[in-house]
Amino acid sequence: MSFLTLSHIEQGYAQQPLFNDFNLSIGEGQLVSLLGPSGCGKSTLLRLVAGLTPLQGGRIHLAGRDISHCAPRERGIGMVFQSYALFPNLSVFDNVAFALVQQKQPKAQIRQAVEAMLEQVELSELANRLPRQLSGGQCQRVALARALVCKPRLLLLDEPLSALDARIRRHLREQIRQLQQAYGLTTLFVTHDQEEALTLSDHIVLMECGRIVQQGNAAEVYSAPVNEFAARFIGHYNVLSASEAQQLSGHAQTQALAIRPEALLLSTQPQTLTGHCAPQPVQVERLQLLGNVLRYQVRCGELSLTCDRLNQHPQQVFAVGQQLWLSVPLAALRPLAA
């Protein structure tokens, strides 16, 4: 059953339409990522749900209640932004306690709630510090604690990790996921980073220009992109026109196709494999080391294809210019809608 429902949303800026009959349903306790390029409307959607931007048309329901025109503070929603937006003159403790103080909760109760929350985000030791005495990752954990301490019914996260370095980012996203699951908290997470969406989410909503292009769980969205936009945005797919696909597969093709780079097999000898197209000669044009993965760009006639291989043995790295053979599993060819 849907916990957050956006129905027939109409929204735009200065005569410029952005959402036209936009609909989205989110189940209780799910972490849903809104994924898409800059300007596709992710933040606007979050602001509409939070009540920070007035809704022009349509309805928003949260836990069965119509919140379309409620004031932000009446919605029971917690929000964390990319910019931490902490009060600079308040300690970590007082930042987290702020909303509870506003609600005039008893002091002892506030202390207990804040201390428990700081422990959850591993900040108990830093309770008396000011925001300027914290790292970016620590600031973001304070912002998260501040949003969670009010026990929101819905958590909105607007690119909360994008200002942080890669290691802190990974750690914090695991922490967010653990807390979200521990509290069973329905969460909408905005990101333009596909890896982040794939690793964190129960459900991914891929957007382009105010429209949903595709939605599903990570495996569905990753393994079966519906069109060229989805294929290019998620997973660095090779996208081939119908005639290119025909050239590569040797089979008649009427539709554009996508192939994941890790599905393509490179070998030094031609291999005739069941369920594969006939082996094709290729030449290595470029090689990129992505840590555990080697990414080859290979030339196959007029086609340039990306092939990923696990970086297992240094002696098995192919050189730029090397002649190889390419095998394409037929099952890996994904037809794309126009």
Ligand SMILES: Nc1ncnc2c1ncn2[C@@H]1O[C@H](COP(=O)(O)OP(=O)(O)OP(=O)(O)O)[C@@H](O)[C@H]1O
């Ligand atoms: N206050 C505003 N006034 C006019 N246009 C706006 C306003 N806010 C956003 N827009 C426009 O609406 C569109 C969607 O913006 P939005 O910030 O929702 O996108 P986004 O997907 O969150 O992008 P990003 O990832 O860059 O934050 C963009 O074209 C943007 O220029």
